[in-house]
Amino acid sequence: MLALALFNHALVLASVPGIVWLVAAIPRLAWRQLARAALLTAALALVALAGATLSGLPVMDLVVAAAGYRVQLPLQRDALLLPAYLVYQFPLSLPLALLGARWLWVRDRALLIGVVVLYLGNAILVLTRHHPGMYIRDQFIFYLASYLPVAVLIGLGTAALAALAVQWRQKLWRAGVALALLAAIASPLVVYPLAARFVGGASTQLAPARQLPGRDPVSFYLLPWKTGYRGAQEFGRSAMTGLPRDAVVVADWLPYHVLRYTQVIGGLRADVTLAQLNAGEGVQLRYLLDQEAARALYLADNSPLPYYEREAIERCFRIERAGVIYRLERRPNTPCR
Structure with a gap:
């Protein structure tokens, strides 16, 4: 699936440095098994690419897009909005990512560096792809790939905090930690509707979204769920x-x-x-x-x-x-x- 994804969108190529680092961090005993899986995936990807090419799909557009990439200095607004998007994506759980990073730093620093590189590859590519002659609306949606490694760190931080709470003798403290974790994880269900209702207009001024018929530029992006959307x-x-x-x-x-x-x-x-x-x-x-x-x-x-x-x-x-x-x-x- 990874190899197929790499040929699906040029943006995913930004994950290659992080993936390579993570592969290098794998213990040597697991390399043989990993190599078999990689060869099988590569073979399936080549078959899929051959089928797509024969069907007339512009597969080579990926190569053209990658070759045409030129680094541009980002707009100051985009640089400031990058952490704002991250906070909005993980309203209360972002501190758990720091806890997860600390937990991983103690146990496997090479793996932590790989996760960080995976995040930076996706975030920096979008941030520096600004074209001086035009502004691409909806640019913020391309940061979605960078949220996966952050979610991994949040998961590790949650597990570390839960394991620590189990060792505490007082049930009240353990219950408090459980409620805090639940609130952090469930906070988007509350924050997203409130943001769409009360700060939607301001958000479209900061990060202008493209307007299309049948799609409200505020609720479409601020509310991830699309139940009933037609x-x-x-x-x-x-x-x-x-x-x-x-x-x-x-x-x-x-x-x-x-x-x-x-x-x-x-x-x-x-x-x-x-x-x-x-x-x-x-x-x-x-x-x-x-x-x-x-x-x-x-x-x-x-x-x-x-x-x-x-x-x-x-x-x-x-x-x-x-x-x-x-x-x-x-x-x-x-x-x-």
Whole structure:
């Protein structure tokens, strides 16, 4: 699963240094068993990659993305928000991570260093990926991978504190520790709804989230659970059913997959052409200009860069809202090539 995950998203490559360190920290007696598992996983990954390549999936995009990475100094706001995200993710249990780190430092320092490197690899990659020409909304979601090693340390800290409490003679103290641990672990169930209700507006100012139809930018991110959420389904159906025959929809990766799912799994509008084109170097505009004049052209969203080349497209097309998506009307007598 690890090898397959490494080929699923370029961000996961940030975990490689930490994983390598953790493997090196494994006792030599377990290396043979680990090597067998690694070879089997690598073989399965190669089979999966071969199948994906034959199916036409852009597997080499991972290599291109990794090769195109350039370190940029982060914005001061992003650097300050990094610990704030960590506190919000673990409202009361974060001190347990420090206790877990201390416990691991005493028993296996090499393993602790590996866990820390695993965290820093993911956090620093996102923090230094800032592009000077644009600001990527929803950037905070890419920190999710860095929370796994923190959760491991919290688990170790919880176990260490529980083991210490068992040695205490007074039942009242032991009960107090148990209640404190329970409160720390369950605190997100209380903090998340309160944050969404009372500080949601302020949070969107500090960390602007992308707004899409059927998705409230506050509750969607501040409330991890998605029970009863139907926004993506409603967006896909509304967008597809309102299109004229043989329409062309240009979409970035997020709305594209919603529309594609609606088309393939939902069985709606096989006549519609869906084009996943990420903004950059005029790719979207060239594709739109290459389409037949008789075909209706649409954008799945009207967000600016890095999602859509809106400024360039508006020079050649009028962008008009059509339900939950946007219709393009060619401007007459306007040179675009």
